[in-house]
Amino acid sequence: MSELNSLTPKQTVHRLDQYIIGQDDAKRSVAIALRNRWRRQQVQPPLREEIAPKNIIMIGPTGVGKTEIARRLANLAQSPFIKVEASKFTEVGYVGRDVESMVRDLLQLAINMVTKDEEEGVTAKAAVAAEERLLDLLLPPVPKQETTPSGADETSRKNEHADVIPLSYNDAFGGETASLANEEQGSKKQTDSAEKTREKLRRMLHSGELDDRTVELSVTTQKPQGPVVEVFSSSGMEDMQSSLQDAFSKIFPGQKHERKLKVPDALEYLKKEEAQRLVDPESVTEKAIRKTEQAGIIFLDEIDKIASRSGSGSGSPDVSREGVQRDLLPIVEGSTVTTKYGPVRTDHILFIASGAFYTNKPSDLAPELQGRFPIRVNLNPLGKEEFFRILTEPENALIKQYTALMATEGIELKFEEEAIQEMARIAVEVNMKTENIGARRLHTVMECVLDELSFDATEREDRTFVVTSEYVQKQLLDISDNEDLSRYIL
Incomplete structure (x- = not known):
């Protein structure tokens, strides 16, 4: 989060001005929210854990820049960012998505981000290893020959407990010594010749002279997963769905097959394969969870669609809306969401909500939910x-x-x-x-x-x-x- 550390609110607004016209109040609010994250990191525990993010509600018609402001903010902060439509969720027990799924999706994005960063960090090592593997394909290494004479082991075993030990190697093996020396000398010449050829191939590879050559490479292709069934309703069921998909991938792993590739394409494939091999999955997961908890941004669009309409009676449609608000409340307040990678706390995820609020107003949201969005910003129509x-x-x-x-x-x-x-x-x-x-x-x-x-x-x-x-x-x-x-x- 080094980029985040260096940005003051004025610098953040200046960066947003490069992509978004107008809406100065909204830019100012998100810039302060971003800086407050950095400030919180400087506070010593345990007080640091008590400082909650100041979530924001953006109020304005469609097409005025609400989503773009949040998306650009996430890019500046190098934070995992996900946009979800609140109207797509329904109360647990109804047909619809579980609200906790947005945290799981956010974590998956964080894992992708961290994996990419980690792979970029080992690019140099991966390139070296990939080049050696490619040279092995172009010029298979010389197999090591057995240099020990056939009778040597047997003679050694016989003399291991003998009272008389041979005076010299020649005495022990007689005329085989000259033959062995010749074999070793021939093997050394062969190895030296192979090394010279390998270095020549390396120079040709660097200069691009081998770009038109084709090599046969063993590549892995993923088998299609089992039938994907969208699982709805109760909490944790979506996690069960992803676990089932993981199980399918383990039962039916990717198959290796030989494929002919041009040298540049083969080198690129080997680089990716080596980079993936060098990255530690456990370290990636740990960093991704921490990044999600400390820097994640969730953009809740159309939050006005789950607010009760002003002056409406207690009709059944509002029951589901209120149910979604009740389900959202613990996520926004701060709770632990179970994922296949481990538990994720939502206490310090920044939530930015938006809505047109044509037929209702923010005060029509549940009072508890309103309290978790203390900052409200009006965005102006565009002329x-x-x-x-x-x-x-x-x-x-x-x-x-x-x-x-x-x-x-x-x-x-x-x-x-x-x-x-x-x-x-x-x-x-x-x-x-x-x-x-x-x-x-x-x-x-x-x-x-x-x-x-x-x-x-x-x-x-x-x-x-x-x-x-x-x-x-x-x-x-x-x-x-x-x-x-x-x-x-x-």
Whole structure:
């Protein structure tokens, strides 16, 4: 977590600004939450264990950056991150997913992260071992020859308890000494010759002269697992499902078979195999559990869908919603979740919840659950100015993405500023007329504008394409003016 240690709240906000336009309050809140994690690590126990994370609820319509803020935050912190939709869970006993499954999924992501880091740490050793194995395939090592004369062992055993010991090796073995010396000398020459050939092959391998050569390599392929049955309802059943799948993989292990590969491909496969061999699974599991407990982030989307609607009666649909809230409460408060890798405590996992809260409000959540989300942030709807900035400013701006895509076809794609303004205006207009999906509308607008170019790019003679406001209007005006078409196309 070295990257986490070096980031102040202002630095975190600056990093988020590179990808997310606006929503300064939300960025500020998550930046403070991230820094508080580092601060907690500096506090001495036992007080450190008493400091709980300050969970956050983001309130705002879809497409304004709630998920992106949480995802980018996790990338900055190098933390395992998982997004789950609260509406997909149901109360234990109903048909639906067990809420504890999100912690198990988070741990699996952490194990993948730690495994990757550990394998990168042994890359150099794995590369050396892989190269030696590949050279063994190209030039099998010379088998060691037996240098002891056939009668030597028997003679030694006879003389082991004898009163008279031979005066010399020649006396003991007579004329066989010269023959043995010749064999040893021949074996040494053969070994020296093999070593020289091996070093020559090594130089050829490094220079790429062997890239076109094919070698036969023993590779492992995983047999298909047994039938996967999605197990729902009571706690621990999903763990039983994964345990059953593990059992299937042990009963039916991967099969080895010979496969012909080019030398570069064979070397890459051997590197991966050696890296996996050098990584200690127990150490990976231990680090992953600690990373999950201390740095994990769970993003609970659509939390408003499990809140009781304001003013609603005690209808049956609310029973399940309240049940999910009751199941979520101990996870968010801090409890121990059993996984196939071992117990995981959730006390210090950061939970970020989000919801539009159109028909209800955060106060409609269970009071106990509300108390576990002390920070609430409102995200603002996006307008024409924000859409223009989203198209142009971020590191991953759509204009930059499509320019890079067309460059692969040898086409220089340019956008006039008025054209970008027009696309932003049309996106806002369609959002107002139909369902407001926020910045996601820009993806659809861009696809419609560049549809002809994307289709004809390979055959175009003119290698420069300029998008003007007139061209944008030509491509979109009829669709944007027709509300029915807008619903289905834009």
